[in-house]
Amino acid sequence: MIEHAESWKTEKTDVRGLQTAQKNIIIVGFMGTGKTTVSRLVADRLGWVRVDTDDEIVRRAGKPIPAIFANEGEAAFRDLESRVLARVLARSGQVVATGGGAVLREKNRRLMLDGGLVVALTADRESLIARVAGGGDAASRPLLAGDAAERIDTLLRTRRNAYDFAHVAIDTTRLSPEEVAEELLSRA
Ligand SMILES: Nc1ncnc2c1ncn2[C@@H]1O[C@H](COP(=O)(O)OP(=O)(O)OP(=O)(O)O)[C@@H](O)[C@H]1O
Numbered sequence: 001m002i003e004h005a006e007s008w009k010t011e012k013t014d015v016r017g018l019q020t021a022q023k024n025i026i027i028v029g030f031m032g033t034g035k036t037t038v039s040r041l042v043a044d045r046l047g048w049v050r051v052d053t054d055d056e057i058v059r060r061a062g063k064p065i066p067a068i069f070a071n072e073g074e075a076a077f078r079d080l081e082s083r084v085l086a087r088v089l090a091r092s093g094q095v096v097a098t099g100g101g102a103v104l105r106e107k108n109r110r111l112m113l114d115g116g117l118v119v120a121l122t123a124d125r126e127s128l129i130a131r132v133a134g135g136g137d138a139a140s141r142p143l144l145a146g147d148a149a150e151r152i153d154t155l156l157r158t159r160r161n162a163y164d165f166a167h168v169a170i171d172t173t174r175l176s177p178e179e180v181a182e183e184l185l186s187r188a
């Protein structure tokens, strides 16, 4: 975890004057840590625009994420993800929920650190399984196809330090989405 830098701030103020001088709030984390859910709450609180890079990718590709993986492969998905991220982060005043793998490329991590405050959400293995595998939600996540718990274990191993570059980390294991949003805002 790097020091909480002031570098993510600009001269811009948000519409409700709750925060001063911010660029974007960029939420990273493993699948099921709550990026999409929490981004909605934080954007509502700040009166900021909310963007989900997974949604932007679907719109740009004209098909759902599992279809992109199946038809074009993961590498093509990652290329599109990088392009979408760069385009989104050229703007400011947004709460940006990213895909779970958006942190894998150094170029993306640099873009995010330059684009605003990067907040990593974490959760323990059991919570992740309950959130994404338990509710039949796994179908929308191609990397969890098959035995979702086993896939989560493998990915957690390969991505162990992948989210450590963020300015701020919040463990969501024992927090409700509202509490996570509150904690995030208190640290922004
Ligand atoms: N703090 C929380 N406590 C309990 N459940 C949560 C919490 N945050 C999110 N959830 C639930 O977990 C599921 C996954 O959340 P969400 O889609 O926001 O995750 P995500 O990080 O955006 O995942 P992905 O990387 O796959 O897009 C949803 O059903 C959501 O309601």
Ligand SMILES: O=C(O)C1=C[C@@H](O)[C@@H](O)[C@H](O)C1
Pocket: 030, 031, 054, 065, 098, 099, 100, 101, 102, 140, 141, 142, 143
């Ligand atoms: O963790 C990942 O690599 C992914 C997470 C999702 O948000 C999607 O971006 C996609 O399913 C890949």
Ligand SMILES: [Mg+2]
Pocket: 035, 036, 037, 052, 054, 097, 098, 099
């Ligand atoms: Mg999401």
